[in-house]
Amino acid sequence: xxxxxxxxxxxxxxxxxxxxxxxxxxxxxxxxxxxxxxxxxxxxxxxxxxxxxxxxxxxxxxxxxxxxxxxxxxxxxxxxxxxxxxxxxxxxxxxxxxxxxxxxxxxxxxxxxxxxxxxxxxxxxxxxxxxxxxxxxxxxxxxxxxxxxxxxxxxxxxxxxxxxxxxxxxxxxxxxxxxxxxxxxxxxxxxxxxxxxxxxxxxxxxxxxxxxxxxxxxxxxxxxxxxxxxxxxxxxxxxxxxxxxxxxxxxxxxxxxxxxxxxxxxxxxxxxxxxxxxxxxxxxxxxxxxxxxxxxxxxxxxxxxxxxxxxxxxxxxxxxxx
Numbered sequence: 001x002x003x004x005x006x007x008x009x010x011x012x013x014x015x016x017x018x019x020x021x022x023x024x025x026x027x028x029x030x031x032x033x034x035x036x037x038x039x040x041x042x043x044x045x046x047x048x049x050x051x052x053x054x055x056x057x058x059x060x061x062x063x064x065x066x067x068x069x070x071x072x073x074x075x076x077x078x079x080x081x082x083x084x085x086x087x088x089x090x091x092x093x094x095x096x097x098x099x100x101x102x103x104x105x106x107x108x109x110x111x112x113x114x115x116x117x118x119x120x121x122x123x124x125x126x127x128x129x130x131x132x133x134x135x136x137x138x139x140x141x142x143x144x145x146x147x148x149x150x151x152x153x154x155x156x157x158x159x160x161x162x163x164x165x166x167x168x169x170x171x172x173x174x175x176x177x178x179x180x181x182x183x184x185x186x187x188x189x190x191x192x193x194x195x196x197x198x199x200x201x202x203x204x205x206x207x208x209x210x211x212x213x214x215x216x217x218x219x220x221x222x223x224x225x226x227x228x229x230x231x232x233x234x235x236x237x238x239x240x241x242x243x244x245x246x247x248x249x250x251x252x253x254x255x256x257x258x259x260x261x262x263x264x265x266x267x268x269x270x271x272x273x274x275x276x277x278x279x280x281x282x283x284x285x286x287x288x289x290x291x292x293x294x295x296x297x298x299x300x301x302x303x304x305x306x307x308x309x310x311x312x313x314x315x316x317x318x319x320x321x322x
Contacts (some may be wrong), residue, residue, distance in 0.1 A: 028092040028104040036085040047306030050189030075105040138178040145170025173203030205290040209234035216321040227266040238279040243279040
């Protein structure tokens with residue numbers, strides 16, 4: 001009998017998707033997830049849960065969702081940034097190719113929308129909460145922030161610090177907010193407290209910190225490559241300060257345009273930021289200010305040992321920078 005006999009019936013069956021196919025499609029996601037990151041999001045979720053007391057089953061679902069979204073976004077980020085390393089390993093698209101990696105990233109996001117959110121809604125004590133809106137709101141914020149970052153880079157437009165803050169609040173804040181907003185929707189205590197402003201501060205702090213470490217940390221060099229933000233042509237926070245600090249000098253803009261891949265030009269630019277415009281000192285002062293505000297906000301909200309420990313871990317010690 002031909003496989004095309006009774007084809008209408010065959011096409012109506014939705015159970016042909018195999019575990020083998022699923023595993024194959026998820027390989028880039030499995031690959032990037034196998035290399036542990038800093039686990040900042042996991043620690044943050046655990047810390048906020050001392051305030052919100054989300055039931056264990058729901059907390060596990062939220063943690064899984066955040067991991068899926070974060071890893072999927074990294075797969076796409078590394079393609080958009082033309083990165084070579086992620087967490088000390090070759091980026092996924094260098095192993096699996098760009099088409100497969102893009103498809104996997106969006107497949108994982110769609111799985112989160114299709115399976116994870118409905119399972120969370122099924123278990124929550126607050127079924128009236130619009131969990132899908134929380135997810136889609138933050139996905140929109142993420143792509144707006146990432147889109148601006150790419151637009152500035154590819155058109156060589158240096159943003160203001162205020163524009164950078166808006167971008168970072170979308171790009172870096174979205175993944176943190178989606179976790180805490182879902183926890184606020186599923187929590188059993190302090191459910192009337194708005195923790196989003198604190199999360200926004202943490203996201204901005206994290207983005208500026210990453211920008212500084214990319215250019216100044218030996219640990220980042222081992223995991224991402226030496227000053228790969230300069231190779232990307234990225235308007236990172238120290239670079240933005242340097243450009244605006246001396247508008248008569250276009251050296252940094254020209255370096256970004258060249259997308260340097262060898263150390264010589266990168267070392268020269270880092271020295272310029274360090275000694276001419278004092279951009280690293282300025283960045284450290286901004287981080288100190290943000291950290292102070294976060295610690296004050298944590299105390300205002302009632303204190304949280306887990307978040308204080310997280311801040312201790314993220315604190316930037318200037319003496320350990322290169």
